[in-house]
């Protein structure tokens with residue numbers, strides 16, 4: 001089923017729109033005259049010719065593997081463009097472990113309205129081969145949960161080592177993701193007349209999401225309970241017509257769920273890993289959300305910095321789930337928030353502890369006092385817990401240690417002081 005969305009003048013969704021501190025502004029990247037976003041094939045031009053392959057109709061069901069090898073390294077930065085250095089935390093966040101350490105070329109992928117699914121095997125033999133190669137669970141995903149915050153783990157829905165690879169026997173049937181009757185009322189409350197769209201996304205997650213290793217096979221039967229409903233509950237913290245940036249979207253949680261629940265939002269999914277952005281692009285197309293959702297391939301800091309080809313991104317609200325502990329999350333996300341806007345991070349039982357531990361670091365980054373809110377009270381049990389941080393001040397980037405050392409040396413010794 002395809003739902004053609006429009007953003008202009010769309011009514012508020014069922015998620016509610018509290019009066020938040022954030023102003024609602026148009027996304028600069030969507031404004032006329034803003035630099036044209038890079039399409040993924042344009043970005044790879046320098047190294048790779050555009051792949052040839054069949055083009056699927058917009059409504060075509062997912063047909064297996066993303067193009068190219070899983071999470072292949074992002075092509076080297078084309079000559080002349082700004083080179084960005086990978087600065088992720090490889091040990092604490094192994095999800096980025098497969099990113100090249102030299103340069104990562106963030107590709108801003110405005111989801112094309114014409115489907116451009118490429119290299120999709122159509123025959124059953126091809127499909128079987130593709131499934132076999134995709135069956136190995138993405139190790140980056142398997143380890144993607146911050147080990148420092150295991151409390152977040154149950155909510156991530158990503159494959160875990162315990163889940164093992166998704167083999168043919170593990171693959172759930174669409175029936176397994178049927179909305180459980182006991183959750184139907186909550187789902188209707190949170191998704192309203194977009195419930196069928198949410199069901200289509202649930203099915204994608206439980207089928208292609210599992211086959212591609214983006215969701216653990218054991219998650220399929222609990223996709224509604226643990227993933228869709230708690231992500232949708234976050235919508236009550238987001239003002240009407242807000243621009244939302246979802247950092248570390250993975251398979252689309254919570255950004256795509258919010259776009260489904262709230263047709264008034266404009267959502268950008270920020271995700272550095274190729275296998276996941278391939279899935280996201282196809283999901284956005286399949287769900288007919290190309291007018292309100294776009295995909296940025298790159299890290300949060302790259303999105304905030306912009307590049308020769310893409311304007312810096314910013315949004316009224318920046319969301320995240322299971323991406324990093326609060327201090328690191330604030331460092332990545334606050335630069336993406338318009339002044340007065342908010343970071344809204346879905347957290348687990350550790351939320352209050354995280355606030356206590358990281359409030360000072362958040363303040364140094366220009367954030368206000370983090371607040372814990374419960375969402376979906378009386379609708380889902382337990383309610384979802386979010387930490388919110390208002391961007392109160394714009395803080396410049398921290399000076400690099402080496403640069404600071406050099407400048408200290410310069411002050412003390414004056415010219416040539418370093419030689420002494």
Ligand SMILES: C[S@@+](CC[C@H](N)C(=O)[O-])C[C@H]1O[C@@H](n2cnc3c(N)ncnc32)[C@H](O)[C@@H]1O
Pocket residue numbers: 088093095096144145146155156157158247248249250251252253254270271272273276298299300301320321322323332
């Ligand atoms: C554990 S997964 C969570 C995915 C999704 N939010 C969910 O709840 O299922 C963490 C995701 O954050 C992404 N990520 C890690 N560091 C990032 C960064 N600096 N900027 C943007 N995304 C990042 C990873 O690639 C991965 O997809």
